[in-house]
Every structure is written in C-alpha cells, then in structure tokens.
Amino acid sequence: MSHPTPARPPETAPPAGPSPDEGRRRGHPRTARGIRVGTTVGSAVLLLATLLLPNRLDLLTPPAFMRLPAEGIVLVAVLLVLPGRARRVTAVLAGAAIGLLTLVKCLDMGFYSVLQRPFDLVLDWVLLDDAADYVRESFGRTSEVLAIAGAVLLAAAVPAATALALVRLAERMARRRPPAGRTTLVLAVVWVTCATFGLRAGGEPVASTLDAQLVDDRVRAVRAGLADERVFAAEAAVDAFRSTPPDRLLTGLRGKDVLFTFVESYGRTAIEDPAMAGPVGAVLKEGEASLGAAGFEARSGWLRSPVLGAGSWMCHATLLSGLWIDNQQRYRQLVSGDRMTLNRYFRRTGAWRTVGVVPGVRKAWPEARYFGLDRSYDSTHLGYHGPYFSWTPVPDQFTLDAFDRLEYARKNRRPLMAEIILASSHQPWAPLPRMIDWKGLGDGSVFGPIQRAGKDPAEVWKDTERVRAEYRASIEYSLRSLFGFMRRYAHRDTVLVFLGDHQPRPEVVAGSPRRDVPVTIVAHDPAVLERVAGWDWTPGLKPAPDAPIWAMDKFRDRFLKAFGPQAPGPAQESRKAAVRRTNHSGSSSQG
Structure with a gap:
C-alpha cells in the first residue's frame, strides 16, 4: 500500500538585503585589508x-x-x-x-x-x-x-x-x-x-x-674607552713631587689651617649671566667687605672643570690628584692606586691633621682612605637631625657649624687641612634652606618649617626660568654660609681655598659649552697671597672676565710649587730690608 507523498511547503521569497551573517562575511575582507x-x-x-x-x-x-x-x-x-x-x-x-x-x-x-x-x-x-x-x-x-x-x-x-x-x-x-x-x-x-x-x-x-x-x-x-685605562696609568705614574722630602713640602703654609671648600655647581654662569650677576655679585661684594674688615684679603681666578652639569666627585679628584678625571673608569683607577693627592701631601708632612666633611655621602665611603684623610664626616656624623632639602642631606650653614664644633674649635690640636663639600646648591635647587642665627642651629630640627615651606621641585622644573632663579638663590645661600663661617670662626692663621666643582645643568647655562668655575684664595697673612702673586689672579672674591683660566688638574702642582721652598721674592726682600733697617736704627740709638 503506497503512502501519499507529503506536499512540500511553498517556497518563501528570500528576505530583502543580505543576511547578518552574509554581511559579516562580506565585511571581513575589508576589515582585514x-x-x-x-x-x-x-x-x-x-x-x-x-x-x-x-x-x-x-x-x-x-x-x-x-x-x-x-x-x-x-x-x-x-x-x-x-x-x-x-x-x-x-x-x-x-x-x-x-x-x-x-x-x-x-x-x-x-x-x-x-x-x-x-x-x-x-x-x-x-x-x-x-x-x-x-x-x-x-x-x-x-x-x-x-x-x-x-x-x-x-x-x-x-x-x-x-x-x-x-x-x-x-x-x-x-x-x-x-x-x-x-x-x-x-x-x-x-x-x-x-x-x-x-x-x-x-x-x-x-x-x-x-x-x-x-x-x-x-x-x-x-x-678610546678601552684604551683609556693604559693612557691613564701612564699619566698617573708621573708625579713631580712624589720624591720631595716631607720637610720641604708646603713650607709656606706651616702653622696654618687650610680649608679646601667646594661649592656645588658654582660656575662661571653664576657670576657672569646677566640674570644672576647682580644678586650673586652683591653677595660677593658684601662678603669681600666683611672679610676685609676682619683683615682678610683674597685673590680669584678660573679653573676649567673636567665635567659639566654633574659628577662632582670627579672634579674633587681632579683638583686634589692633579690628574684629569672625566669619567668613572678614571676615578676608579685613581682611588684604587697610590697617586698622591693634596690631602696626602699635607698628611705626609706630619704637620697637619687631614679631615673630610662630605655631607652628600650617605653610606660607607672607602675612598676616604685613598684621599689620605685622618677622619671623614658624612651626613650621619654631623649631628644633623633636620629634614633633607630634596637631594641635599645637610644645609651648608649647619655643615660648616658642625665642622667648627667637631674639629675647628678643638683645643690643643694640630693645624687642619680640611676638604669641605657644600651641597646645598646641588640640583634640583628646591626646596632651599635659608640663613638663620648661628646660635639657633641646634641639632638642625629648626630647618623643618623652612623645608616644609619650600618650593616643590616638580613645580619648579616645569619652567626653565624658575629653575635658573632657584639655582641662583642656592648659590647665594652657599656663599653666605661660607662667608658667615669665616666671619664667625676664622682666625689669623686660616687660609681658605674655595671653588666651584662644575657648571650647572645646560638649562641653567643656556646651552653654553664653557666649563669654567671660580676659584679663590682667602688669607689674613699677606705672605700667603704673596706666594701666588705670579698667578695674576684678580684681587677680591670675584675673578675678572680676563683672569687666567687653568685646567683644574694643573692646580695641585702649582699650589705645591707656590707653597714649597722658594727663593725670596721682591716683597719678601723688601720686608727683610725693612727689618734690617729697623734693627740697625735700634742698635744705633742704643749705642
């Protein structure tokens, strides 16, 4: 028995337009392409x-x-x-x-x-x-x-x-x-x-x-970097004063306290840039007047730094070792060797106690032994319990006061040769400390409100002109701290050598490639400055624009030569002649 075939449903017309799936299929090639x-x-x-x-x-x-x-x-x-x-x-x-x-x-x-x-x-x-x-x-x-x-x-x-x-x-x-x-x-x-x-x-x-x-x-x-190690080793082997007997070293400074003070980022820009020359020049003029009233005189020149913008430790090493230290490899070679530094020459004489004040150091500093320091004071050994000012651990005024308290004011001591680092003018130059009464420094906690009221470095660095203004203010503070220390604590046998380590960052120097930094010798004893008369440095705390410019590595040997044994100069002969005349006159009158 056959079954009827079921009727097929009528075909419906396809929907108008492409289906969603077909549309996606057609869209894929375009999207992929x-x-x-x-x-x-x-x-x-x-x-x-x-x-x-x-x-x-x-x-x-x-x-x-x-x-x-x-x-x-x-x-x-x-x-x-x-x-x-x-x-x-x-x-x-x-x-x-x-x-x-x-x-x-x-x-x-x-x-x-x-x-x-x-x-x-x-x-x-x-x-x-x-x-x-x-x-x-x-x-x-x-x-x-x-x-x-x-x-x-x-x-x-x-x-x-x-x-x-x-x-x-x-x-x-x-x-x-x-x-x-x-x-x-x-x-x-x-x-x-x-x-x-x-x-x-x-x-x-x-x-x-x-x-x-x-x-x-x-x-x-x-x-060049791979070959530099050999080049530097050859340079370090040459030392004109290494065989000099101790009793013939630094004879022109015997009995003096000699303070080598580095002012962070104190460069030529601070003195000659039109936006800074006025305020910084006023601080130098004020310091010159106050030191002059106390019987001090000064001579100033220029040194060409091995670096620009940063790398202070390489500048310190260059000045003290008499070698050009412009990269970290050279610095490491130096401190792992036996090259004599100015500190070590002072120490070799047996006439000075050598001291380092390095407030920027926050951890172990094994280089102190190489530099020939009898004692070094980092930021943890200055008795400071105040706040950091951004990168700077200790304000300069407190650093100098601590140096006096820990070393300079001690009784029955030998003369000091001190290397002192002033770090308040280190970038980012915000917030900045300010001068307060020296008697009120205490343990440094007095700087707390000053630090909290200071400027935010992130805000300062949004504008180049603000950066330059804060840099200038930091240099003014560091110089005022140094001149205040000299007025308050220095004596007739104090000799101060202060200088910048390098120029500040390119934003501050407006792209200038110059690497010159000021260097100044301050002394009460005229005989000290007579020793450097042949250097043709400018009288006062501010070097003239045309004052001599030396490479920083040349300073060590010129300093050792100037203050070592030497034939009497015209000024010394004049003084000796005056003494002979006075003695002869006194003898005649007595006769």
Missing part, C-alpha cells in the same frame, strides 16, 4: 621615525623628521634581494639593532641634558645607578620605582617593536617586489640628488646619514 594596510603603514612610520630620531632634545624638531635616511634605503634594498628565510632573519636582527640604537639615542638625550655629552657605552653604565639615587632623593621612592620600571619596559619594548615592524615591512615588500624595487630606486636617486646639491629642510640636510655617523662615533668612543 584595513588592518594589513594600517599595520604596514604603522611599521614604516615607526622605522622611519626611529631612523631619523636625533640623540639630543634640542634637535628634536619637525625638520629632523623631514629627511631621507640613507640607512633605511640601503636596508630596504638588501631585504628586497634576499630569499625568504634569510630575509626574515636579517629583518629581525636589523630591526632589533635599530631599536637598540634608538635606546642609545634616548640615553644620549638624558646625558646631553645633564652633562652636555653623549652616553659612553664603556664607562657610563655605573652612572645609571647614581641617576636612580638622585631621582629617589629628589622626587621620592615612588618616582624612582616608576622611572626604573619605565626604563626596563622601554628597553624591552623598543627593540621588539622595531624588529616586528621591519619583519612586517619586509614581507609586504616581498609580495610586491617590482613596485617596491622601483620605489626604492627613486628614493635612492632623490637621496643622491639632495646630497649632491646640499638640499636642506628647516636647516637640516635632507640626505641623512645620522645613524651611520652615530655608529661610527660609538665605535671610536668604545675603542
């Missing part, structure tokens, strides 16, 4: 930007990116002719190299901003730790952690991003080899034309070889 194009364009822009990125912030301008990088054109040409696997490997390695070079440029930006020089791939890694300490002390632990985390993330992300970008670009070019080849050829012709005719955009040459030049400079610098 957009992503591919966007990724390729983004990769090209990233690589072009990294290749053209300058290594100095002041060169980071729009014209810097309106150029053709020769390195990019050559790299594209190489990738076009390589087969698949070799092309991918080359793209990964070259892309990572571009990223690493970009990181070096970023380091250069930081070093140019502070030290006005590029990062040294051999010698400067240790300074990154000091930079982290500076951020922590100036802006807090959180800022340090964020800065380190950002640096680590950047170091990992940049090479990875440039490597992926170059792989992406290489694969797209391989799929479209003929048009990519024609485009590369056109760009090469344009580059050669621009180079031939010296075409420029916004003052920058259109035909760029920035990265090739940067790599060449780094290769030369690495070779």
